[in-house]
Amino acid sequence: MAAAISLLSLPPCASPRHRISLPSLTLVTCVSTSPSSIRTLPASRRALPPPPLFLAHEADTDGTDSSCALHCPHFQSCSGCTHEYNLHQPPILDEAMEFFKNIGVSNFTFDTCRLWGWRCRAKLAVRGSSMRPLIGLYEEGTHNVVDIPECQAHHPSINAAVDLLKRAMVELNIEPYDEDKGTGELRYVQMAVTTYNTSLPASERYRNGTVQVSFVWNSRSESSPSFQKLNALANIIFGNRWRHLLGERDFWENVGGIDVSLAPSSFGQANTRAFDSLLRKLQKYVPYGASVVDLYAGAGVIGLSLAATRKCRSIKCVEVNKEAKLSFEKTASRLPTITDCSISWHHADTSKEPLSWLIGSDVVVVDPPRKGLDPSLLIALQSLKFLKLKDNLSERKVKIEKRPWILREKEASEQSNTQTTPIESQSLPETLIYISCGWDSFKEDCMSLISNKAWHLDKAHGFNFFPGTKRSVSIYHVCNREKMRSRLHEVHLIRCIEVLAVFKRGSKVNIKRKKSGKKKRPT
Numbered sequence: 389m390a391a392a393i394s395l396l397s398l399p400p401c402a403s404p405r406h407r408i409s410l411p412s413l414t415l416v417t418c419v420s421t422s423p424s425s426i427r428t429l430p431a432s433r434r435a436l437p438p439p440p441l442f443l444a445h446e447a448d449t450d451g452t453d454s455s456c457a458l459h460c461p462h463f464q465s466c467s468g469c470t471h472e473y474n475l476h477q478p479p480i481l482d483e484a485m486e487f488f489k490n491i492g493v494s495n496f497t498f499d500t501c502r503l504w505g506w507r508c509r510a511k512l513a514v515r516g517s518s519m520r521p522l523i524g525l526y527e528e529g530t531h532n533v534v535d536i537p538e539c540q541a542h543h544p545s546i547n548a549a550v551d552l553l554k555r556a557m558v559e560l561n562i563e564p565y566d567e568d569k570g571t572g573e574l575r576y577v578q579m580a581v582t583t584y585n586t587s588l589p590a591s592e593r594y595r596n597g598t599v600q601v602s603f604v605w606n607s608r609s610e611s612s613p614s615f616q617k618l619n620a621l622a623n624i625i626f627g628n629r630w631r632h633l634l635g636e637r638d639f640w641e642n643v644g645g646i647d648v649s650l651a652p653s654s655f656g657q658a659n660t661r662a663f664d665s666l667l668r669k670l671q672k673y674v675p676y677g678a679s680v681v682d683l684y685a686g687a688g689v690i691g692l693s694l695a696a697t698r699k700c701r702s703i704k705c706v707e708v709n710k711e712a713k714l715s716f717e718k719t720a721s722r723l724p725t726i727t728d729c730s731i732s733w734h735h736a737d738t739s740k741e742p743l744s745w746l747i748g749s750d751v752v753v754v755d756p757p758r759k760g761l762d763p764s765l766l767i768a769l770q771s772l773k774f775l776k777l778k779d780n781l782s783e784r785k786v787k788i789e790k791r792p793w794i795l796r797e798k799e800a801s802e803q804s805n806t807q808t809t810p811i812e813s814q815s816l817p818e819t820l821i822y823i824s825c826g827w828d829s830f831k832e833d834c835m836s837l838i839s840n841k842a843w844h845l846d847k848a849h850g851f852n853f854f855p856g857t858k859r860s861v862s863i864y865h866v867c868n869r870e871k872m873r874s875r876l877h878e879v880h881l882i883r884c885i886e887v888l889a890v891f892k893r894g895s896k897v898n899i900k901r902k903k904s905g906k907k908k909r910p911t
């Protein structure tokens with residue numbers, strides 16, 4: 389099978405209704421998402437101002453808060469959201485506060501973030517018929533796709549783009565995929581929204597989001613008859629190769645103070661505004677001029693935002709998916725000119741020789757997948773305690789790589805946008821910043837880090853990245869039939885809270901307060 393994906397950039401201009409009514413096939417260039425034509429939420433429900441700690445809501449007598457309710461017609465039939473009330477307060481919150489209090493962090497904060505229209509990235513299954521396509525998520529425990537045209541979690545531009553796509557399917561007679569027969573054409577669609585359009589005033593950017601549309605197309609080859617329809621719809625991927633056919637080639641968002649390039653295949657946060665809040669908070673914990681290693685870096689958004697905002701001496705981004713390199717390069721190309729900062733992206737597996745990434749860095753940032761840190765990295769982080777005990781760093785036996793082919797490989801995997809890499813200091817990291825999207829794995833990693841007193845937890849902050857949800861349904865990862873099939877059946881049960889935790893090396897020093905007696909004046 390060849391799966392195809394198409395990208396469409398959706399400028400916020402003409403109304404989709406207007407476009408689709410055109411008799412020709414121009415509809416496939418589709419998808420303009422005029423804010424005026426999009427059904428938007430009432431202002432009171434669209435965006436809440438970020439609260440300092442919690443919003444002071446009045447709860448109903450049963451403890452629910454209807455002012456923070458989802459009000460979605462698809463709730464319960466669609467598997468996307470799991471709770472309808474108190475979106476500002478995910479069920480996991482009490483447990484998180486208790487956990488942090490028990491390990492000595494009493495000033496844990498929680499940012500409720502945007503409660504509706506927050507999802508800027510959606511992966512949706514396409515089923516039904518060409519005359520009545522269904523585009524949405526699976527019904528709980530089944531493979532029946534539920535149509536979710538009025539999803540309240542989606543950015544409104546996603547709903548508008550889905551609406552337009554359905555009309556295009558009807559007009560072009562595009563068959564949705566049939567799982568039982570393995571027939572049909574359009575199987576999945578990914579919609580990603582960028583809310584960064586500098587031609588608009590900042591206050592208008594969010595609701596005028598532009599959508600990038602990617603299709604997963606069921607076709608054996610580019611010569612298949614159905615492929616012509618896809619060409620009419622947009623552009624193509626085979627395996628991991630993307631071919632851009634239509635719309636803007638580059639897709640940009642602005643988070644953490646920098647412009648970020650988003651390729652269809654690279655990791656991207658679904659809730660970009662919440663991610664921005666997290667990055668702004670994170671930046672404050674990185675001292676100016678620090679050397680930073682960003683592990684599990686993806687396209688290096690975190691590292692590059694630190695490079696731009698913290699005048700770092702060096703930034704190393706380490707990522708196993710080589711597809712992310714292009715986005716890194718594009719993002720780096722838009723950074724303001726930064727002098728005296730060595731910035732590099734390394735195609736490497738963090739779990740292999742992790743100590744080599746830690747030594748020489750002042751700050752380690754980790755943003756692992758839901759399963760948490762690789763065991764070897766966890767061990768390396770714990771082992772810093774013993775390295776510190778030796779104190780004299782030059783005495784330490786740090787394995788120096790001498791094999792020429794490994795050195796060459798390392799060199800080739802590095803991408804630097806500065807001329808020289810300064811001679812690395814042999815310092816050990818004092819700060820570890822852990823960004824977690826998997827609460828259970830985070831707790832385990834956290835306890836491992838602090839239990840041998842290699843690290844102590846200094847600060848913790850929670851972010852409401854997925855209001856109203858408890859799980860994420862993984863419907864699309866890679867465009868390979870076998871892999872796709874196995875991944876399609878994955879339903880991750882996750883308890884949703886994004887955590888930013890700041891660890892300091894060594895055990896916590898308890899500074900005892902001096903007794904507040906007046907000092908005797910010398911007579």
Ligand SMILES: C[S@@+](CC[C@H](N)C(=O)[O-])C[C@H]1O[C@@H](n2cnc3c(N)ncnc32)[C@H](O)[C@@H]1O
Nearest residue numbers: 655684685686707708709737738739755756757
């Ligand atoms: C949660 S994402 C974070 C991405 C990035 N920090 C961001 O905010 O866009 C986790 C990333 O870790 C990468 N990854 C997973 N296992 C890895 C490993 N062993 N070594 C390096 N990267 C890994 C994944 O490919 C993915 O890009």
